[in-house]
Amino acid sequence: MRFQILRATKLTTFGNLAASGQHTWRERPTPNADATRTPLNVDLRPVASASELVNAVRHRIGEARQRAERPVLCIEYLITASPEAFARHAGGKGLPDKSTYFRDALAHFEQLHGANNIVAANLQLDERSPHLVIYAVPLVETGARLRKRSVIVGTGPNGEKVREVREYEEPATVKLSAAHFLDGRAKLAKLQTDFHLAVGRKHGLERGKPGSQARHSRVKRFYSQMAERTPSYPELSLPQAGLLETKASYGVRVQEAIEKKLAPLIEPLFVRSQALDVARESEARADRRRDEAERRRKVAERRTELALESELSSRQRAESLSLEIARLLAGLSSAEAHQVLDAYRAAKEDRDRDHANSRSLGRSFPPK
Structure with a gap:
């Protein structure tokens, strides 16, 4: 069977982002890529290097008015299919290297994230199977809404805290939120299903079994696993021993x-x-x-x-x-009440003055 393959990874620092970009645009050694085919790779956005990727993401996240303390800066998507789905592995009967499958995948993620938030896309044809890498900045626009929050309003007779739920208005904003797209198993499963219904099925590809316990590799590790060729070991021929040569030599x-x-x-x-x-x-x-x-x-x-x-x-x-x-x-008259209050204020002032003097005296003569 021919399966769609969709992976997503969160890039949380500009260092992670730069390292990913260096791999994508072959700015660092890539043993699993055929250097003679690297010029065939195609950029589907103006960004064409790791430094341009970092600048594009930095510029785009400037639109966010709300973000976590350590936000996910960018989501990296990897789109491909099982090897037998491609013509290069199926005797010419399958998806061509520059299949519309990848164009449809890009259109799908433009609809999911918004075209302006897809800052880079690179079609890679120099590894064992063609694949598309998409970089999406996870900006989310939210409208004004009422939120509920539990707050402490006092302490009960038994010493327990008393809480009540209060409503407050949250204004419309733009958030940097990868959790909106990838938080939890349900959202990840929906990501795969929606991609299959919109793209994979159209190109004759199957979706993996929902709820499968199979473990997926990280994206960087998957690159090498997917494209790694079976190594060809050289024939080892031992040199001839010299007539008078010692065993150690x-x-x-x-x-x-x-x-x-x-x-x-x-x-x-x-x-x-x-x-x-x-x-x-x-x-x-x-x-x-x-x-x-x-x-x-x-x-x-x-x-x-x-x-x-x-x-x-x-x-x-x-x-x-x-x-x-x-x-x-x-029970007092107005005049009597004023006299009592005046006496109370005077006594309080004397007590506060004595307390201040005692503290000052304590500072002047610290205990030995």
Whole structure:
């Protein structure tokens, strides 16, 4: 069966974005690409380099008036099909390299994100199977609406916080939100289904089984897995031993000969291993940053909650004091009430003055 293939990855930093662009426009070594076919790759947007991609995304996200603390800057989509769907792998019976399948895919994502938010698109024909790479800035326009929020309004007799739901108006805005498109299994499944109904089915391609437990590779890893050719190992011929040559000397010559033959295969594997180590460390750093951001968010929420509780407690004490004063003055004449209030204010001023003097004295003569 011939299947559609659609992958999406979130690019959260300009470093991620630049690295992806360098791979797309072959600005870094790409072992799985045929350099003689790279000139056949086609740009479907004016952007044609990693630096232009970064500038285009930076310019576009300037339109956002609302964004998360660490937002997803861009979504990278990879569109292709299983190898047997293409004519180059099916004896000429299949999709041509520059199939309208890719044009229809681009039109689909222009409709999903808005044409202005598709900042770059590159059709790559120099790997094992043709594929389209699309870069979309996830801007979302939202209209004004009423939102509901649970807020703390007091403390009950048993010490528990009392909450109530209040409505507030949220104005129309433009948000940078990848979650609007990719957040959760349901949205990811819908992404695949909508693409199949609009594009894949039209070109005779099947959709993968919904809800399948099969695990997908990351986009960068998928590039190499999809396009990696079966390596052709060189024939190893051992050198002839010299008549008077020692075993140690002959062993050194055999080792050098084998290393020379296998070097073209070993070096790319070493480079990939280093790249994987860098990627793992980058993911670990990102996890640590997310954990720290979550900790700070919880601390900020707790401080806000304590401030609200303190404000509410102060207001309740003031109301209680006002009621007590009113009760005490209820049986007095107006002149007597004024005398009592004047005496209370004078006593309070004396008490505050004594308290200030004692604090000043404590600062002047610190304990030894």
